[in-house]
Amino acid sequence: MITPRRRCRSSLVPGPWSLVIDHWPFLLVLAAYLTLAVAYSLASPLYEPTDELRHSRYVRHIIVYRYLPVQRFDAPRAQSHHPPLYYSLGALVSWWVPVEQEVYYEPPINPYWAYQYWEVSDDNKNQYLHSDDEFFQEGPFHGIVLAVYMVRWMTVLIGAGSVWLTYRIGREIIPDQPVLAIGAAALVAFNPQFLYLSGAINNDIPAALCSAAALWMCVRVVRGGSSVRTDVTLGLICGLALLTKFNLLALLPLIELAYVLAVWRTRDWSTLLRPNSIILGLAAVISGWWFWRNQVLYGDPTGMNRLNELWEGGPAAGNWWLIQQSLPYLWSSLWGRFGYGQLPLPQVIYQGLFLFCVLALAGYLLPRRRPSSLASVDLAVLTLLGFIPLIFTLVVFYYIMIQPAGAMGRFLFPGLPAFALLLLLGLSRFFPRRLTWMPGLAVTLGMVALAVYALLGVLTPAFSRPRPLTESEIEALPNPTSLEFGSLARLLGYEVTPTAVEPGDTVKVTLYWQTLARTDQNYAVFVHLLSEVGTMVAQRDTYPGLGSYPTTVWEPGLVFADTYRLHVPETAYTPDEGYIQIGVYLPDGPRLITPDGRDALRLTMVEIQPRPGQFPNPLDLNFGNQIALVGYTLDRRVVRPGETIRLTLYWRTQAPMETNYSVFVHVLDTEDQVWAASDGWPAGGSAPTGLWKPGQVIEDVHDLTVGLATPPGFYDIEVGLHDSSGDRPPIIAEDGHWLAHQVLLSKIRVLSE
Incomplete structure (x- = not known):
């Protein structure tokens, strides 16, 4: 007995509809792709994708x-x-x-x-x-x-x-x-x-x-x-x-x-x-x-x-x-x-x-x-x-x-x-x-x-403008205030968490702004974590909306929240009593003034506590998989021209050493001009790195005399290594990529004479 061959459903439908019936699951995938691809394009502002x-x-x-x-x-x-x-x-x-x-x-x-x-x-x-x-x-x-x-x-x-x-x-x-x-x-x-x-x-x-x-x-x-x-x-x-x-x-x-x-x-x-x-x-x-x-x-x-x-x-x-x-x-x-x-x-x-x-x-x-x-x-x-x-x-x-x-x-x-x-x-x-x-x-x-x-x-949250707060949210703002910065914005409240941190931690500062006017210039907000001697520990400068809501597109009357994350550097000096300071300014102009004449507002104290470790200000900076900087200390952070700062570095050997490295220490201004320096073999030349054994720890003292012509201001301390040819071993991160060839430690402050 010959059984007739069963015809598939698509063969009973003429024209292109047969293709739809045969491939409808894939067509659903294709339709979903088209929908999502268009949505991705709408979520990506102009020119933000690579190149x-x-x-x-x-x-x-x-x-x-x-x-x-x-x-x-x-x-x-x-x-x-x-x-x-x-x-x-x-x-x-x-x-x-x-x-x-x-x-x-x-x-x-x-x-x-x-x-x-x-x-x-x-x-x-x-x-x-x-x-x-x-x-x-x-x-x-x-x-x-x-x-x-x-x-x-x-x-x-x-x-x-x-x-x-x-x-x-x-x-x-x-x-x-x-x-x-x-x-x-x-x-x-x-x-x-x-x-x-x-x-x-x-x-x-x-x-x-x-x-x-x-x-x-x-x-x-x-x-x-x-x-x-x-x-x-x-x-x-x-x-x-x-x-x-x-x-x-x-x-x-x-x-x-x-x-x-x-x-x-x-x-x-x-x-x-x-x-x-x-x-x-x-x-x-x-x-x-x-x-x-x-x-x-x-x-x-x-x-x-x-x-x-x-x-x-x-x-x-x-x-x-x-x-x-x-x-x-x-x-x-x-x-x-x-x-x-x-x-x-x-x-x-x-x-x-x-x-x-x-x-x-x-x-x-x-x-x-x-x-x-x-x-x-x-x-x-x-x-x-x-x-x-x-x-x-x-x-x-x-x-x-x-x-x-x-x-x-x-x-x-x-x-x-x-x-x-x-x-x-x-x-x-x-x-x-x-x-x-x-x-x-x-x-x-x-x-x-x-x-x-x-x-x-x-993708969408990264480029979205701030969400306007509701009336009930505005009524419940933490630390309520009403302080105007010029005629541009009014601070309605703020929140700082946590108020006790260690190097490597993050401080979240949330500011609640009310827009007062749209301008033809883009003003920026600064949020600073300053040390007890006034040096910068961490900072964030940004246009409002964390970059997505510049003042040139503001709608007056809008209340929104901006949360700024301040990353406390691994090299931050401890212990320290810092504080948060904020303000509004033109990037190429002055700060806006509050009604009481201030150009910055001090919010709250933040305690910077030492991390547990064998050495002061413990670190683990890997220089070329050979030497690690494991800590440092300063005898002072405020000096006058002509005075000396004593910096003590603690090095630990990572591997058998063959090269004699010199340690360089620079006191730099914002233009990378050197105002004090030390350069030589560790421990005043008495501990050449070529003799170090794996696991050995070396205490390395550097006296940095600030030049008499040094202008008052804030300066970085830069530390690194170099060999006799001037080559510097890189600082290598845990995942293997190169970070830099030097590290910036705590800032110092130079006063006027």
Whole structure:
């Protein structure tokens, strides 16, 4: 008896609706991606994503001048070293928007934004000051804001292409396991960093699309062999990729590997001639002019030499240590580190993602005791999937060695689709074939949750303006007061916690402000923790709203809270009776005066207590993994010109010593001019470091006589080591990165004669 073949539901529905029925779970993922990517773009003020201002300038340059920008030393910075395809597309979608600003205009900068990769600040996350236009308070988007968002939303659609291609590759590899393909697509789509950059102007999202397209075609080559149509398609993809981003040159070995794997069984290597000729020929026709232009302009077909000159990059040789140092930042910025890196996710998320990846990849080590989705995947395809993340990781390692900003996880985006598929296939090894939908579903739901948290819990709060306090909250303010600073603002209350701290702790100072007027100048707030002798222990200077609510956009009558975090330095002198002092001022002008004639308000005392330790002012500063500064003391912190301060340093040997280091101590003003100094072997020359034994502690006394011409004021004490050639060992943090080559101890005060 012949049983009629059961028709699937989609075959009963004509037209495109059949595709919707067949792929509706993935379409839900795609719709969620589009929604979140647009939300991420709206949560990111203009130019806050990495290099967005320079990418935007490239687009505007093409629109206004109708030719490509050139890398020049005397020109404002743009991303002129990048190939032009993405920026030309951006010009096509935004040329019609009327824009008043010059092509290379500089948006208002937040002077209190300061960030280094390894030092994440608590506030002032915004590098630029933002107008009401960006917050829908001036009506719909228009002008430069609309122009930027047109290109941003074009990038969202490009990112959707990468998500779709990841799904298509998964269906190509494991056609009977669609949930695994959906999980891989979700791993790409809901990666917070991928979403963030999808909502920004950058060429890393287009690079991911080009790479995914090349990978899709390479998988088809490996599984089905070569054809002229496939060769032409790969040639077009390769040519367009090279006009998108230079690092996509790494696709050429990927494509070559695919064809080698395709003919591996027959060993008929002569069949490689046709595809290589077609692909390289088309790529050269499409993108060759760009490399020729670079050769003419810069004497280098890539333009990278000029880029390194402009950005102060260095040669690759001798910088291998940078790779190890940069790995934590590279990993975190692959998954979610917004802005210029100053907005990280909680560390536990990076650790959890690392464990997830290790677990997934461990699936490949399991013995084949039962059927799994991986059993149906060709070894050649797995080789291809593993090759592309590897080669782009090597590209990033090279970037790290030659560029100051090389350790960017976004540079790994071209390998992200393949990496996602590898992870899902590895996870499937832990499940019997009938349950392989479980890892796909779990990954999808987990990544959606992560994406929503990163948006609402990290990105949005960082750039939001202060929330107005309610009447009931205003009535319950701690330490109520009513003190006006000029005609600008009124302090309604404050709170300081804790009032007893140790070096390394944080003091939170919350001020409750009422806005009285909007001004055409941006006033700043200062919050100082001063010592009992008047020296600065810790300070925070910022525009109101912790940088997000400058006085030029104030709405009179608003009451809001600002919480300032003062980090007490590890080197702070103890014991000490400090106090909190606040005020309002123009960065290039005077302080505002209160009605009683003061230019600063003293709030409350803060006791700075000694930390437990064997030595006074205990420290653990690791100089070059050889010597540690473990404490210090001063016989006085206030002197007059001509008087002497005695500084005692306590050193501990970390490792066997061979080098004789000198200890330098400088008394510096704010311009780094030296007003007192000591330089020589420890303990007055009687304890050369070359004779120190591991674990030995040396007491090292330095007498610093302040010069007679020293003007009154506050001065830093700087301490470090150097060898006979002048080289200084770096201070190394616990995680291995270099902090500096010297340390600043307690400040001192010099009185007038």
